Amino acid sequence: MPTSAPTLTALENASEFHARHIGIDAADEALMLKAIGETSRRTLIDSIVPRSIARSSKMDIPAAITEAAALAEIKVLAGKNKVLKSFIGQGYYGTHTPGVILRNILENPAWYTAYTPYQAEISQGRMEALVNFQTMVCDLTGMPMANASMLDEATAAAEAMTLAKRSVKSKSNVFVVAGDCHPQTIEVIQTRAAPLGITVLLANSAPEWEAALAGDYFAVLAQYPATSGRIDDLRADVALVHGKQAAFIVAADLLALTLLTPPGEFDADIVVGTTQRFGMPLCNGGPHAAYMACRDEYKRSMPGRIVGVSIDTHGNPAYRLALQTREQHIRREKATSNICTAQVLPAVIASMYAVYHGPEGLTRIAQRVAKFTAILAKGLEQLGVPVRAQATFDTVTLKTDGATNSIAASAVSAGANLRIYFKDYLCISLDETTTRDDLALVWSLFAKPGQALPSVDALEATAESLIPAALRRTSKFLTHPVFNTHHSETGMLRYIRMLSDKDLALDRSMIPLGSCTMKLNATSEMIPITWPEFANIHPFAPADQRQGYTELDAQLRAWLCAATGYAGISLQPNAGSQGEYAGLLVIQAYHASKGQAHRNICLIPSSAHGTNPASAQMVGMQVVVTKCDDNGNVDMADLQAKCEQHSANLAAVMITYPSTHGVFETSVKELCALVHQHGGRVYVDGANMNALVGTAAPGEFGGDVSHLNLHKTFCIPHGGGGPGVGPVCVVADLVPFLPGHATGGVPGTGAVSAAPLGNAAVLPISWMYCRMMGADGLQHATEAAILAANYISSRLADHYPTLYASANGHVAHECILDLRGFKDTCGVMAEDVAKRLMDYGFHAPTLSFPVPNTLMVEPTESETLAELDRFINAMIAIRGEITRVEKGEWPQDNNPLKHAPHTAASLLGAEWDRPYSRETGAFPVASLKAVKYWPSVGRVDNVYGDRNLFCSCVPLNEYA
Secondary structure (H helix, E strand, C coil): CCCCCCCCHHCCCCCCCHHHCCCHHHHHHHHHHHHHHCCHHHHHHHHHHCCCCEEECCCCCCCCHHHHHHCCCHHHHHHHCCCCCCCCCEEEECCCCHHHHHHHHHHHHHHHHHCCCCCCCCCCCCHHEEEEEEEEHHHHHHCCCCCCEEEEEEHHHHHHHHHHHHHHCCCCCCEEEEECHHHHHHHHHHHHHHCCEEEEEEEEHHHHHHHHHHHCCCEEEEEEEECCCCCCHHHHHHHHHHHHCEEEEEEEECHHHHHHHHHHHHHHCEEEEEECCCCCCCCCHHCEEEEEEECCCHHCCCCCCCCCEECCCCCEEEEEECHHHHHHHHHHHHHCCCCCCCCCCHHHHHHHHHHHHHHHHHHHHHHHHHHHHHHHHHHHHCCCCCCCCEEEEEEEEEHHHHHHHHHHHHHCCCEEEEEEECCCCEEEECCCCCCCHHHHHHHHHHHCCCHHHHHHHHHCCCCCCCCHHHHHHHCCCCCCHHHHHCHHHHHHHHHHHHHCCEECCCCCCCCCCCCCCCCCCCCCHHHHHHCCHHHHCCCCCCHHHHHHHHHHHHHHHHHHHHHHHHCEEEECCHHHHHHHHHHHHHHHHHHHHCCCCCEEEEEEEECCHHHHHHHHHCCEEEEEECCCCCCCECCHHHHHHHHHHHHHEEEEEEEECCCCCCCCCCHHHHHHHHHHHCCEEEEEEEEEEHHCCCCHHHHHCCCCCCEEECCCCCCCCCCCCCCCCEEEEECCHHHHHHHHHHHHHHHCCCCCCCCCCHHHHHHHHHHHHHHHHHHHHHHHHHHHHHHHHHHHHCCCCCCCCCCEEEEEECCCCCCEEEECCCCHHHCCCHHHHHHHHCCCCCCCCCCCCCCCCEEEEECCCCCCHHHHHHHHHHHHHHHHHHHHCCCCCCCCCCHHHHCCCHHHHHHHHHHHHHCCCCHHHHHHHHHHCCCCCCCCCCCCCCHHHHHHCCCCCHHHHHHC
């Protein structure tokens, strides 16, 4: 009999994206279930997710639509944003992203799908780009040390505040902030200072500044140039502050520093700022890479990451994350910061912008901005406008009194945004994109009827520089060849390609990192982020110009609420660590509102992510560690004892669910009820949300607060370590305490990042993911991820036992492979297996976390069965190599695992004194002969790198 023709609905295939995102089809699923010993995906999930917390209703998220339909729908949203010419400034400026950088880095999965460079040997390309970034920052600021980026200028300034507090001799708790710093920076500093008992003394006038500097304080912050554009000579102030044994912090504009005396030359202690105007669009506030530079003696207390130079096993120079033992997740409650996320992708773009333009190009761009500013001011004076006399680089300030609002409104009507400053002033900031027509537009706003507009050509000869001679830069910068070589498109293109070829990103192979979900970042999700309607919006433009973002924000928050079971969400935190911090601030503010500000005890299981105790410390809570049992679960008896002991002061418990050990703990509802009984709130770390979407909701089973990692579960790319988004989600009675900017209404806990929507420009990625997957697709993704993890655990059970599992032997979405026994049988460590996997073309799983000498594997739902099997076969083959060492066929110190990874150069050398063949080193499985990734360096010497710290570009022969 003939089969019936498919219906039109079936042919329209609204859920087409499910099969694009989920790598496992029905036939693959059947094979995998058979290997696990389950009859269906449904029975598998029911046997893993405790029935007491399983969702009883479907998520209220719209049904899936096609990729084309989703792009059309989000295009309508984007069209509701109004792209006007921005003269607002305030730390955000127009810039031209060079096309070669836009296409080959920002839009290139070789760069945006890479993971944080913890495995140095397969991260050499992006680490070279980050060393370029650090060099660029050091050169422009005149400081000896710089890190590899921070989250934004405001949070960098807050981190500088706490760095200074730890580093100076002054015992004061007062932090002096110049009132003409950017307003968003002041807000974030105030948020950060309050729970630490730091008093922020704001000096809003010259007399107040002088009085403040005459007093007692541990550090001072000044903007250079100020938010109003004014350039102050800070040299005498720095000397005065140092006389108080305090630190002087400067928030500096990097483009301005090509023309201004760098802070390091007038003895500043810490310099922070943003690199946004080095090629990253306005992006409604983010993502943009901030920077921090400091004195050499502060380097071991410096937050963030530093990329340094070491040597590999062959004696060749190699990059690595320096001072890795200072990583904050290791220091836990003794941490000085919970920053575990940088803004690597924007930092790479900024560094490449400097490479592309070089010192001469950057200077020309800055000189053009400064020249236009001088001409603009001269023309306004010619029109009779009261221009405030000030030294300035890019901003003209006008005293407009009662006409301020009407002039600003006229500007909007003409297609431009000016900045209202202290009600009676207007600020007009110029940038790289400024044209002669822009000056004419501004002049037209102030010209009286019939009054002729000034002429740029006529004014050019008489418009003198507004930068004082005494503050002009005389020192050279960016002298290293890398900044003076790749200025042609061909040269730049090949340099970018050469670096990306050294790295192993998701576009090459599976990255099976436990707890750091590396899932597909679909191309359709990425397309909208560079649309002008999203990219060219200033975060402090009038609200009616940001309606597209407002609607996208509301829709995405609603969908995330549906996925988590919470009542309210803020998307402002621009990293998971920031979301964690914000969530604890919410709990703290709630207790204070109830007259119970004394509640400051935070219970944290010993297995928790290290950022948890670090975040608790940052909000001034006291961390009390609770035990875990032999299976990795929270020890409920110990938790009850600690709750009873600290009942009067209990603020919160922080748990990760499923647990850090990759298991759904069955007593989580009882845990939540116990903590609530003693007046505490339950923080559920959302790092493992990829096991929960559609299966269980923290807001329903007892959680009060969670942060999410949109760069994990909701598909924003890791970008080599950022950008990220860490929304904070809360139950109904905590909604009033969510973070926010004063400019957007009355905030509950204050601003936690510089922009109202944080890394707003990457939110379309998660919106697209949710819209194309729908409720059914999102749940299917979760279940497929759990299936994949159990498949790997089952297939590898005879070779590497899974350390923790539920009573029926199953795991959640990740599994911990136990390699601890090999140390005694043959001297092989988990690190050796991780390095040998590189020879097989894989990024290593998470190494030695949360248990030393183990590998935590998380395959995600996006990998195909073929790729899962390729990884499994690689691990089985490596187990065979371990067996040969155990049998004595290969010496414990001379075998493929100890020498891994193998570079092409090492395999082609004239001498070969190893007991295994070159082919075994290079091609341990035959399939690699067709497609081979070659690590560019051998195993990197971590100890050498810390003892001989280089973190900026110098000739390579000086490293070794």
